Amino acid sequence: MKKFQEIVLNKESSTQHLYIQLYKALKDLMVEGRLRKGDRLPPIRKFANLLEVNNVTVVTAYRILEEEGLVYKKIGSGTYVAVDLWSNRKFQRYSNEDREEGLTEAPLIDQGHIQIEEDMINFASATPSTDLFPVDDFKQVLNEVLDRDKGLAFGYQESQGYYPLRCALNEYIDNYNIHAEVDNIQIISGAQQGIDIIAKGLLNYGDYVMIESPSYTGAMAVFQSRGAKIIDIPLEEDGLNLLDLEKKIATYQPKFLYIMPNFQNPTGISYSLAKKKKIIEIAEKHNLLIVEDDYLSDLNFYASNNATLKSLDHKDLVIYIKSFSKIFMPGLRLGFLVVPQSLYSELLLAKHATDISTSGLLQRALELYLKKGIWQQHIKYMEMQYRERFEKMIQSIQAYMPREVECNLPKGGVNFWLRLPNGLSSKKLYEAAVKENIVFAPGHLFFLNNRDTDCFRLSIAAVNPKEIHNGIKKLGGLIDFLIQDKGIYSKKADEYKPIL
Ligand SMILES: Cc1ncc(COP(=O)(O)O)c(C=O)c1O
Structure with a gap:
C-alpha cells in the first residue's frame, strides 16, 4: 500500500483533472516497475478514501488504464495490472541488478x-x-550560510526553490535576455532531473517526443522510461533539418521537441540565429512546446551569437533547462527551469513527487555565491x-x-x-x-x-x-x-x- 500512499494529487490544478493525475501516477508506478503484471490495484472506495477524492475519480482513472490495455477487471475480484511496462523498456537489460547477476552479455x-x-x-x-572545482570559495559560503541560517538550512525547502535564489537567478538570466518572473523559476536537482520532471509532468505512455539525431543519451533514457515514442530529426551543420521537423510535427503531433541549440551534445553544433528564429516560428505555428537544454552556452569561445531559444520565445512555448554541472560542480546537483505559465503547476507537482525539494543548504550557498559575485x-x-x-x-x-x-x-x-x-x-x-x-x-x-x-x-x-x-x-x-x-x-x- 505504501506506493499508493505516496501518490500526491494537486487538487488546485486548473489544467489537469484529478482522474488524469491519478491515471498518470499509476502509469508512472508501472513504468518504474513498482506495479508489475498481475499486481492488484486498490479497491475503489478504499483508494478514494486514501486519496481523499471522489470514487468517480478512481473509477475514471482505472477506466482509462483499461482502455489502454494496461489493466483488466476480474468480476468480483478487482482490477489488475495487465502488462509489465517495466520489462518493455529498452534500458531494462542494463539495470544494476542484471549487471550484478551477470545477466548482461553485450559488451x-x-x-x-x-x-x-x-x-x-x-x-x-x-x-x-x-x-x-572552486572548493575553498564554496566552503566559505557554506560556513557563512550555516552561521547565518542555522537549522533553517536543514529544513524542507519550498518545492519551487529557495526564494532568494530564484530572485538571484531571475536577475542572472535577465543578462541573457531571458525576461521571466521569479514565479517561473523552478529549482531542480540538476538538468537530468529537469528533463525527468518535464517527462513525468507532461508525457503519457505512447506520446510522441521529438529529439535531434544524434542526441543526449540521458534524455533518451528518460523519454523511454516514460513509455514515450521517440522521433528523431537529423541535425545539419546549422541545426535541425526544418523540412523534416515540419513534416514530422504534422505526422506525429508530438508533446514536445527536446533540443540543445548551443554547442549541442554530442556534436558541438550551434544553431544559426536564422534557424533558431525559424524554429520559434514553427513552434508558434503548430503550438509546439520546446524543451531547450542549455547545459553549456556559457562556454562560448568564437561563436558570434549564442542566443538561447528562450530569449527569442515571445509566446511562452519554451521550457528552458539550465544546468550548472559543466561550468560549476556536477555533484552539487543544482540547476533551474524557466517554466511557461501554463505548465507551472504540472511541473511543480512532478518536482514535489520526485524529491520534495532540492537541498536547501546548497541552494542557500549558491545564492550567497551569486550575491557575492564569486560566480562571475x-x-x-x-x-x-x-x-x-x-x-x-x-x-x-x-x-x-x-x-x-x-x-x-x-x-x-x-x-x-x-x-x-x-x-x-x-x-x-x-x-x-x-x-x-x-x-x-x-x-x-x-x-x-x-x-x-x-x-x-x-x-x-x-x-x-x-x-x-x-x-x-x-x-x-x-x-x-x-x-x-x-x-x-x-x-x-x-x-x-x-x-x-
Ligand atoms: C545535454 C545534457 N543535459 C543534461 C545533462 C545532465 O546535467 P546535470 O548534471 O545538470 O543533471 C547533461 C550531462 O552531461 C548533458 O550533457
Missing part, C-alpha cells in the same frame, strides 16, 4: 558504459575534472581553463587527424564530433583505442537505435591538457591503421562509468 560499450581507468587519456567524459570570477576562470584545452584540441586535430577524417570544428563548449572515412566503425576504433589507454565516446551511444556509426565524440572536459596532443596523435595513428585495415583488437572491461 559494456553497447550498454552505454565506458571503462575509464586512472591512467587513461580521457576524451570520453563531458564532466569537468575535479581540480577545476569562476566563470572567467573556467573559460580560461577550457579555452586552453579547446585550442590545444583544435591544433591537435588539425595536426594529427588523417585528412580523411571529417570534423566541423565547434565554436565553443567541450565536445568535438568526428566522422571516420569509408564507413569505418567507431566502435572498432574505440576497442583499438582502449588498448592504447585512450577513451572517447563512440557515436552509436547517441543514436536512438544504437546503430553502429562512423562518428564519435571527443570531449575536452576531463582530459589533462598536457595529454591532448599525445592522445590525438595516437588516435590519429590508430585511425590511419584502421584505414589500412590492419585489424582491430578488444579488451575486457572491468570498471564502469556512465557517459554524460
